[in-house]
Amino acid sequence: QQQVKQSPQSLIVQKGGIPIINCAYENTAFDYFPWYQQFPGKGPALLIAIRPDVSEKKEGRFTISFNKSAKQFSLHIMDSQPGDSATYFCAASMLRRGATNKLIFGTGTLLAVQP
Amino acid sequence: GAGVSQSPRYKVAKRGQDVALRCDPISGHVSLFWYQQALGQGPEFLTYFQNEAQLDKSGLPSDRFFAERPEGSVSTLKIQRTQQEDSAVYLCASSEISRAGGLDEQFFGPGTRLTVL
Numbered sequence: 260q261q262q263v264k265q266s267p268q269s270l271i272v273q274k275g276g277i278p279i280i281n282c283a284y285e286n287t288a289f290d291y292f293p294w295y296q297q298f299p300g301k302g303p304a305l306l307i308a309i310r311p312d313v314s315e316k317k318e319g320r321f322t323i324s325f326n327k328s329a330k331q332f333s334l335h336i337m338d339s340q341p342g343d344s345a346t347y348f349c350a351a352s353m354l355r356r357g358a359t360n361k362l363i364f365g366t367g368t369l370l371a372v373q374p
Numbered sequence: 375g376a377g378v379s380q381s382p383r384y385k386v387a388k389r390g391q392d393v394a395l396r397c398d399p400i401s402g403h404v405s406l407f408w409y410q411q412a413l414g415q416g417p418e419f420l421t422y423f424q425n426e427a428q429l430d431k432s433g434l435p436s437d438r439f440f441a442e443r444p445e446g447s448v449s450t451l452k453i454q455r456t457q458q459e460d461s462a463v464y465l466c467a468s469s470e471i472s473r474a475g476g477l478d479e480q481f482f483g484p485g486t487r488l489t490v491l
Contacts, residue, residue, distance in 0.1 A: 265416075295482075302378070302465055302482030303417065348416050359430040360469075360478060361407060364416030 262286055263351050265365025272339055273373050280334045280368045282349035287330070289351040293362070294323065294334045297346045306347075307334070339372045346370070376400070378483035380466050386489045387456045395451045395486045399468030406449050407480060408441055409465040417465050423449060424471065456490045463487050 264283045272278045284292075293308035309316045309323045309332065316323045320337040336343055346369050350362040379398045387393050399406050404425055409417035410433075420439065422430040425446035434441070438457075443449040453460055467480040 263416075293479075300484065302467070302484050304482065305479050308479075350416075354478070359419075359422045360405070360480075361419040361422060361430065361433070362409075362417070362480060364418070367414070367416050 262363045263349060263365045265349050265368060267368060269369040271371045274341060276339050278336050278339055278370055280347055282365050283331045284351050288353050291352045291354045292332050293350050295348045303348060341372045341374050344370055344372050378466055378468050378481050380483040380486050382486060384487050388491055389456060389458060391456050392454045393456055395464050397449045397466030397483060400481055403468035404471040405469045406443060407467040408451050411463040411465055458490050461488055461490045
């Protein structure tokens with residue numbers, strides 16, 4: 260059972276464009292929603308994360324929008340650059356004492372930013 | 375400082391062979407996770423250690439998979455009698471132990487790509 264659904268599978272934008280990647284989750288117990296960036300041959304690296312008590316979080320060119328009632332969250336990349344070309348994963352976890360804090364990942368979005 | 379390291383980076387095994395994958399977490403990190411990433415998919419949780427204690431092994435796909443962290447630092451994931459469906463990238467991640475409700479970033483290693491022929 261896929262607990263975190265991610266779309267689109269792939270995305271091509273021009274330099275300067277604003278790619279948007281969407282995720283939806285099922286388990287309302289999730290309370291931590293990170294986005295990871297992965298380059299070929301590398302492990303995922305944390306990009307930005309949000310808790311459900313806020314609807315938006317910005318860090319540099321990256322913004323997470325969160326809709327708790329719809330159980331959806333999205334990543335926006337402002338002024339995208341060719342160096343942003345990578346695979347992006349959304350994830351969800353439960354942060355509570357005694358929990359594993361394991362990450363449940365989406366299936367990934369391959370982003371290509373054309374110069 | 376040094377990040378999470380994994381070895382070997384690549385491993386080719388014949389079906390039926392046993393393999394051992396090593397993870398060196400960031401020094402001082404209490405939590406250690408193993409994930410399996412199939413080609414074109416997101417990582418999937420395998421098992422979790424807090425120091426030397428294996429607190430969650432709910433993601434291990436079969437009893438052929440075994441993980442240990444005997445001294446609370448280096449961890450080894452062992453796969454016995456490998457099958458073709460075991461072919462994947464095996465990722466290790468570590469994090470500091472967090473207080474209840476705290477955000478605890480997981481730092482990932484580069485992974486070991488296992489190919490079973």
